[in-house]
Amino acid sequence: MxxxxxxxxxxxxxxxxxxxxxxxxxxxxxxxxxxxxxxxxxxxxxxxxxxxxxxxxxxxxxxxxxxxxxxxxxxxxxxxxxxxxxxxxxxxxxxxxxxxxxxxxxxxxxxxxxTLEDIDEEVFDEAVNMIIDADKIYILGVRSCASLAGFLGFYMNLIFDNVKLIHTNSVSEMFEQIHRIGPDDVVIGISYPRYSKRTIKAMEFARSRNANLIAVTDSALSPITQYADLSLLAASDMASFVDSLVAPLSLINALIVSLSLKKKDKIKKSLEDLERIWKEYDVYDDDELEIYPSKKGF
The missing domain is CATH 1.10.10.10 (Winged helix-like DNA-binding domain superfamily/Winged helix DNA-binding domain)
Incomplete structure (x- = not known):
């Protein structure tokens, strides 16, 4: 061998x-x-x-x-x-x-x-509907995939009020965060080579609790697909020290846009509320701050 x-x-x-x-x-x-x-x-x-x-x-x-x-x-x-x-x-x-x-x-x-050539749009649409119908949405991604999970979690929290982002370096803490998962919930597991055992174990646990599972990964051979109801495949680059996560990020963007279009009335109200909060608490740097001094007074 x-x-x-x-x-x-x-x-x-x-x-x-x-x-x-x-x-x-x-x-x-x-x-x-x-x-x-x-x-x-x-x-x-x-x-x-x-x-x-x-x-x-x-x-x-x-x-x-x-x-x-x-x-x-x-x-x-x-x-x-x-x-x-x-x-x-x-x-x-x-x-x-x-x-x-x-x-x-x-x-x-x-x-x-x-990814564009190989993606199954019917599976993508099923995933969108599964997320919308879920009681609670769990997003799981560790190591290099934590950035993808965090990005998805940030925007999902603007659309839904039932999102839980799982981010931990401890297997025990991960199970503590998902132990209440049930058949009306959905888990979005994100995993790319080299596949994290923590993600695989969490998906296996969620399967045992009859939750609905969506895998975002690179291949049908990925170990998390065996537990998933739906698999969204986006190409990565195995021949690189740095994980190429451009295609999965683009897929996640499409997922966010599709969900926001389905929930546009709710998200519009949420964004209007957030804009008021951001303005009241000076969250964003608007044009009021003068970065370069004017010539007046010189």
Whole structure:
């Protein structure tokens, strides 16, 4: 059995010597490993635009005794995902280090494009209705996903009065915050590689209490999808030390906009009340503050 980083290591080592067609295969596997793992040699070749024999030669070039052995290495990669060090190795091997800004922006743009192509609008609409019908809404995301959960929680609190944002570094505290969850509640669990065990355990617990579960994650193979009633998939970038959360943030934006349109009468009143409060307590910096001194008196 190959180590979980063996396939990536082999691709990076062999990449400069690969043929043009083999490089296309290498790039596709690195960017779409969760899809490639299910493909036959013929199907993979068809998607990339090369022959089946090129796929077999590619496997041999990497040191695997045939395509099935390469596929098994892919299965191990999907099971375990990548460590931060391995992701850094992939980043350094794939990115144009003389044009980092453009390379990263282009990669992020591609993630949104792929998400747009693959998203299931019917599932999205079901998720919106599930949230609207919920007695209480729990939002869960830890580590790098805490920023997504916090963003969603901030705007959801402007729309609903039954939102609970779960943010903790302790497994015990997490269960303390969700122990009252029931079948009329909904949990929005956000999880991206490397998947947090805390999020998985919380989703498992919520499933045992018959709550309604929505997963926001990167793949149908994500461990939280096994507990979810609905899965909203937005592409991330496994080949990077820094998690690419642009596509999931865009998906969350769409979720917020859709919910606000459904509840526009209520949100209008809430925002009018908040505007009065913000003004009364001087929350925002309006034009009254003169940042630059005028020439008067000089």
């Amino acid at each position: 190959h180590k979980q980083n063996d396939l990536i290591k082999r691709i990076n080592e062999k990449y400069p010597k690969l043929s043009k067609g083999q490089k296309l295969l290498a790039n596709y596997i690195l960017k779409n490993y969760e899809k490639a793992v299910f493909l036959t040699a013929a199907k993979l070749g068809s998607i990339v635009g090369v022959s089946e024999s090129t796929v077999v030669r590619f496997a041999n070039e990497l040191g695997y005794d045939g395509y099935p052995k390469l596929q098994r290495a892919l299965q191990e990669l999907v099971k375990t995902k990548l460590t931060s060090v391995q992701r850094m190795e992939v980043t350094s091997g794939r990115i144009d280090q003389e044009h980092v800004l453009k390379s990263v922006l282009q990669t992020d743009a591609e993630k949104i494009k792929h």
